[in-house]
Amino acid sequence: MDLIDTLRTTGAVRDFTDEPVEDAVLARILDTARFAPSGANAQAWRLVVVKDPNLRARLRDLYLGPWVDYLTLTAAGLRPWSPVNDRDAESAALATDTGSAREAAASQGFTAHLxxxxxxxxxFADLSQLAAVDRDLDHYTLAGGASVYPFAWNILLAARAEGLGGVLTTMLIREEDEVxxxxxADDPLVLAGVIALGHPVRQPRRLTRQPVESFTTIDRIDGAQFSPDTR
Known part of the structure; x- marks a missing residue:
């Protein structure tokens, strides 16, 4: 598949057929994904291929709680766990009865069939190998992930090139200790996410994204919009 086409059609896929993915295919995907960039080429990632049915079932069960919280916060008009959220508003939303939401989440879609x-x-990410340059700033840190998430994205791109689809979910980080x-996984490893792969029920074709000029400006955040017509 052409690189540009791959980049423009690798969407989040959560619905898979029953067709298995051979280990040889997964090995090719990971063999390509390992060339992702990372700080100092530390390659500070560890990956567990979860095959045991009991482990899979336990991960599914752990996923349910955070997913219900996500749905509850969304229904309350909040971006779930945004670093700038009002924590009292979050607590009030989560205090509502989620019995019906839990029942629905447990019986439908990706969550029910994880x-x-x-x-x-x-x-997993190895914290001892991450140069988290924003570690000591007084806001939520992001920089360390730059040495891990390109690897996750490479997995999704390589899977797309194999005719597969997938999704990276960070929901289980809410249950990191149990996972x-x-x-x-012992310290200093931390959970960076879970990736699901398989043969898509429907191949993604056209993704919807904001135009470049909606998020790109010149010289300053409040500068003029960047566009091909900018002089």
């Missing part, structure tokens, strides 16, 4: 996806990968115990 244990059945053809490939389930747990991605680490379940998969034998």
């Amino acid at each position: 244990d059945e996806v053809p490939v389930l990968l747990a991605l 680490k115990k379940l998969l034998g």
Whole structure:
């Protein structure tokens, strides 16, 4: 597949057929993905291919709680767990009865069938290898992830080139302690996300994104919009 086409059609895929993904295919995907950039070429990632049905079922169960919270916060008009959220507003939203939401989440879609996806990968980051240059700033840190998430994106791109689809979800980070115990991950490893891969029920074709000029300006955040016609 042409690189530009791959970049423009690699969407989040959560619905998979029952067709298995051979280990040889996954090995090719990971063999390509490992060339992702990372700070000092530290390659500070560890990956667990979760095959055991019991482990998969436990991850599915752990996923449910955070997903219900996500739905509850969204229904309250909040961006779930935004670093700038009013924590009292979050607490008030989460205090509402989520019984029906939990029942719905447990019986529908990706959450209900997480244990059945053809490939389930747990991605960990080694904190001892991350140059988190914003570590001591007084706001939410982002920089460390720059050495890990390109690898996750490479997995999705390489999977797309193999005719597969997938999604990176960070929901299980809300249950990190349990996931680490379940998969034998000790400090300084932290959970960076879980990646699901498989043969899509529908191949993504046209993705919808904001135009370049909506997020790109010249010289300052409040500067003129950048566009091909800018002089």
